Amino acid sequence: MSTPDPAIELAELDLDAAAARLDALTDHDAARLLRRLAPARAVAILDHCSAERRARITALAAGADTWLIGQNWPEGSVGRLLEPAPATFPATATAGEVITRLRPIVSHTLVTYVFVVDAQQHLTGVVAFRELAFAQTTQKLADIMVTQPFVLQPETSIIEAMRAVVHRHYPVYPVCDAQGRLLGLVRGAVLFEEQAFEISAQLGATVGVEKEERPGTSWARSLRLRNPWLQLNLLAGFVTASVVGSFQDVINQVVLLAVFLPVISDQCNNTGCQALAVTLRGLTFGELKAGRGLALLAREAWVGFLNGALTGAVAALAMFALASWQHHAQAFTLAAITFITLAGASVLAGVVGSGVPQVLQRLGADPATASSIFLTKATDITSLGLFLGLASWLLAR
Numbered sequence: 001m002s003t004p005d006p007a008i009e010l011a012e013l014d015l016d017a018a019a020a021r022l023d024a025l026t027d028h029d030a031a032r033l034l035r036r037l038a039p040a041r042a043v044a045i046l047d048h049c050s051a052e053r054r055a056r057i058t059a060l061a062a063g064a065d066t067w068l069i070g071q072n073w074p075e076g077s078v079g080r081l082l083e084p085a086p087a088t089f090p091a092t093a094t095a096g097e098v099i100t101r102l103r104p105i106v107s108h109t110l111v112t113y114v115f116v117v118d119a120q121q122h123l124t125g126v127v128a129f130r131e132l133a134f135a136q137t138t139q140k141l142a143d144i145m146v147t148q149p150f151v152l153q154p155e156t157s158i159i160e161a162m163r164a165v166v167h168r169h170y171p172v173y174p175v176c177d178a179q180g181r182l183l184g185l186v187r188g189a190v191l192f193e194e195q196a197f198e199i200s201a202q203l204g205a206t207v208g209v210e211k212e213e214r215p216g217t218s219w220a221r222s223l224r225l226r227n228p229w230l231q232l233n234l235l236a237g238f239v240t241a242s243v244v245g246s247f248q249d250v251i252n253q254v255v256l257l258a259v260f261l262p263v264i265s266d267q268c269n270n271t272g273c274q275a276l277a278v279t280l281r282g283l284t285f286g287e288l289k290a291g292r293g294l295a296l297l298a299r300e301a302w303v304g305f306l307n308g309a310l311t312g313a314v315a316a317l318a319m320f321a322l323a324s325w326q327h328h329a330q331a332f333t334l335a336a337i338t339f340i341t342l343a344g345a346s347v348l349a350g351v352v353g354s355g356v357p358q359v360l361q362r363l364g365a366d367p368a369t370a371s372s373i374f375l376t377k378a379t380d381i382t383s384l385g386l387f388l389g390l391a392s393w394l395l396a397r
Contacts, residue, residue, distance in 0.1 A: 007036040010045070017218060019048035027053070031060040038190050043080055078161050079154030081194060082175055082184040088117045089141055091124060096137030098127075112172045115182055116145050123151060123174055123182040151176045154183055158194055159284060165191070229373060236377035243381055247388035250395060256323055256334065257391055261384060263315060264341055268349045268383040271307055272375045275300040275353030283357055283367050293358050300350035308346025312339040330395055337390045345383035352378045 010018050010033060022030045022045070034042040034057070046054050073079025086109045089098055098114055105111060114132055116125040125145030135144050151174045152161055165173065165188070173186045244251075244261070251257050279296065282288035288296060316339035323331035356374050357367035 007033055011037055011041060014221065015044055015048045017221065018045045022049060022053075027056045027060055031057045038081075038193060044075070073154050076157055076159075077154060078152050078156045078158065078175060078186055078191075079183075081158075081186045081190050082154065083187065084184050085115050085174075085182060086111050088115045088121070088182065090118070091116050091140065091142035091145065093141050094137060095132055095135040095139045095141070095144070098132060098141065099137075113174075113185075114141070115174060115185075116141050117182055121182055122180045123149065123176050125149065126174065149174060151180075152186060153178065158191065161186075161191060233373050233377070236373070236381075240377060240380045240384065243385045244388065247392055250388060250392040254328075254334070254391065254395060256319075256326065256328065257388065259322070260315070260319060260338060261387070264338075264345070264383050264387050265380050267311055267315070267342060268308075268345045268379040269376045271304050271346045272349035272353035272379045273372065275304065275350045276357065276371055276375055279354045279357050280368055280371070283361060288358075296358075297351055297354050300354040301347050302350075304346040304348075304350025305343060308343040308349075309339075311346075312342030315339070315342055333394050334391075337387065337394060340390060341383060341387040345379065345386055348382050349375075349379045 010021060013021060022033070025033065030053075034046065037045070046057060049057070073082070086105050087102060089101075102111060102114070111129055114127040114129065115123060116127065118124055125141065125147045126149040127141055127145045131144050150168055150170075152164070154175055154177065156164075161173075169188065171188050173188065173191070175183045175186055177183055278300070279288070282296070316335040319338040320331050320335035323334045328334065353375055356371045356378075360371065361367040
């Protein structure tokens, strides 16, 4: 039976558990293990260690393994994925000189591009390793390099970087500061892996699953992370139940209303979730520019009304048919109540679905955080309250 790879095990743990796993290792072993992880993951784990431990591991990782420079940049930025350039060269260096210097480096580091810099470390060009291998040994890099190469900046968000590189499928991207000085590189595979994780975590965040929770997270920690949101959901559920309970008399008089309660609730929840999905997508990919939030609210309100009216018409026909079959004297009124409820509540569902993530973002929180919980309870309370309120008012007349 093969022994599990400790690096793979560490990558599968949430950040707190991974930091706790490092506590059992020496500083040297911890640094060696972290070097095997993607830079962003290694830096994130190190951030959860104590400041003293972090400093010791950083000292051991100095020199060729200075991926710890990523700690200087905010989470979610290109800078967190930085790796040092294996080597840099002046434009006057010959192909033969570069190959000689790279020979010991390529034995332990994948070299895709050779970076050409000036005396102030400004990036002046890039040479593909393949071009270098086929060049004459006496040719200078200035003769074979690509000038003004595409670069990323460290403060750029991963989302913005993904949009910038979507048509540039390079294996490696140089990263430069605002003055054009080369800071390091970001591998395309690492960039896409980080974005894939962010997107996959978004769905869980909408229902209260923390981004850092992973399949390897202990059940006790999963319980601590999830239970508060479930308690909040339960509390909101009690509020919904109290709304329904306050109309108990009209439900007792018209039992048919109880049959349509889940229909009304589910339809409005789905309408709101559609608006939520579109809004989260826009926020994630930076498509929702400043000043467009209100326009999106208005759009989702209108789309919600149209969807509510169309589905409300079908539901109203179903209510009318069922009430007529049961010989209810106010079948038409029940159908009208159903139509008005779905049309009206769907407007609010669209507004809430679009508004909740925008409000969360304005408050500095992840726009996906428990947004589904807030949305569904808000639509439940308003749709069921409107449905039973109209019934109580109109059927009593």
